Amino acid sequence: MTPQELAQQIRIAVNGAISAGILNLEIADVPDEIVVERPKNLDHGDWATNIAMQIGKKAGLNPRAAAEILQPILEQLPGVEAIEIAGxxxxxIRLSAASQGELARDIIAKGASFGRGTQLVGKKINVEFISANPTGPLHLGHTRWAAVGDAIARVLEAEGAQTAREFYINDLGVQMDKFGASVKAAAIGETIPEDGYHGAYIPDLAKEIVSASPEIINLPEPERSDAFRDAAYALQLADQKRVLENFNTHFDVWYSERSLHTSGAVDRAFEKLKSEGHMFVEDGATWLRTSDFDDxxxxxxxxxxxxxxYFASDTAYYVDKRNRGFDLCIYLLGADHHGYVNRLRALASCAGDNPDDHLQILVGQMVKMLKNGEEVRLSKRAGNIITLEDLVDEVGVDAARYSLIRYxxxxPLVLDLDLLVSSTNDNPVYYVQYAHARIASVVRxxxxxxxIPANTADWDPVTFNPSLLTDEREGALLGLLADYPRVVASxxxxxxxxxxxxxxxxxxxxxxxxYAxxxxxxxxxxxVTELNISRLWLCAATRQVIANGLDLLGVSAPERM
RNA sequence: GCCCGCGUAGCUCAGUGGAUAGAGCGUCUGCCUCCGGAGCAGAAGGUCGAAGGUCCGAUUCCUUCCGCGGGCACCA
Structure with missing residues (x-):
């Protein structure tokens, strides 16, 4: 029995008590959601509900009295062994071993779909993250969004949403020009401008571009600068794509800022804003009256x-997302961009949307890195950045993703590189993966x-007898597994x-x-006893839940380590 | 100055109003002739930044203050 099923049973019991006149309440007074939780202290039982405290006041009873009215009714529920009132x-609520253990059968039958829900079925959600300038490698900060953004999309999908992972390419503007100028300078042996990019990757890009098309050097200006900029852009973007694919983060859409201007998206957005009546001209410039909406x-x-x-692009981009049919646009922003929150919400309002319904902005804090007990300062200009690729080379995709999603x-997140690199066994991801591998080994x-057959699909349900799983540690494990769908939902x-x-x-x-x-x-x-086989069912159910959970994080669940 | 986030064990952090505030690392003590010891059992370690408020009940919600980080362009 899962807590959702239990909550449903409790609702029926409470409504029954009201209809029978035992509780002086209206059906409407019963909370929409009946909370059924694992008590922190399992001595209290398998599950606990605070329903009596919630309805007590309205029924004119103290909570304990309300609980005492419900107790005999709940005791009659199938699978319930004991009801106690506490505090x-x-x-x-204590369930019988048989009732609680049925869950293992259910998990194995559902397999990879166990834990998936339906709260977002029919919703089309755009998840935009990273959106770095294509002027250099992805660094540590981007890596956090890469891992978290992808995991958010996975979790939304697990609740039935249709998602698109989207990367907005800032391929327009002065940063691109500075980037191009830096590469060009490196290629023709000039000093890179002070306000340019000074990373070690710049000369490498220059070399690669020149060796691919040597004639680029002899182009007249400004064609030569443009050619360097665009060639460097193409290489850098390809590199970002490659690195992200290796990181198990796949983007469905790479959306170019330039394309907003060439596709007419900007014009369409301006039309929309004009029709909503929030554009005006002043001092020769055209403005959006975002101050109407809290900016x-x-x-x-x-x-x-x-x-x-740049804000014009942002505006066009948002309107375009909505035109593409997304009900909800989620933006993951770094803390250094949190100032955008109000203006993005305001622009959604200017476009005629209620931002609470269609726009969600998640602001993430910075990642710091410790090395030798000292903070590593990150500066793309100075070139001493830690890249996504560096991190993966050091600790691997699973450990990197897991460490970044875990918080x-x-x-703000402080990662101790020494701990992560030198003693990777301390990383919790190995603890979880180890449990999975250990179970796989037992089943093997x-x-x-x-x-028993090697494949759980071939297991005969008759061999499973949940009433034998009476050890408190079996009960604790089963209860925890039952909680998984709720964890995914939240x-x-x-x-x-x-x-x-x-x-x-x-x-x-x-x-x-x-296991111990x-x-x-x-x-x-x-x-071989029935207990051996029944415990194998519990093992396999646990393995399934761990595998399903790790999958939502984009982390592998190894059979062997 | 204004805006956002954070402040919980020595360190890194969980805990979306509930019972005795948890985990990992570090420290200390036990446990492999048997299913994977990358593990298990236990000990020590706390004024949940401070003060008020709401509530039957606050680490959690509200207010003020203190401390830390970040942000406040006809830049991108």
């Missing part, structure tokens, strides 16, 4: 000299001994994939505890 009015000041779209601002993005051994709702990581660590821990205490396979020439 201020908690109702603690500090109005923003320029077209400068007095006729050039479009909520709204808190069981199959080798002829206890990770999706809150856009917080780190919850999956934390949960999966708990599962691994609970499994190791079970409960012998799964028969020893020596002991006879």
């Amino acid at each position: 201020p009015g908690f109702i603690n 500090d000041k109005d923003r320029v779209l077209i400068k007095a000299d006729g050039a479009l601002t 909520p993005v709204d808190s 051994n069981a199959a080798d001994l002829g206890l 990770a999706a709702e809150l856009r917080e994939p780190h919850r999956i990581a934390r949960y999966v660590e708990e599962v691994a821990s609970s499994y190791h505890t079970f 205490a409960c012998r799964v396979l028969p020893q020596g020439d002991e006879e």
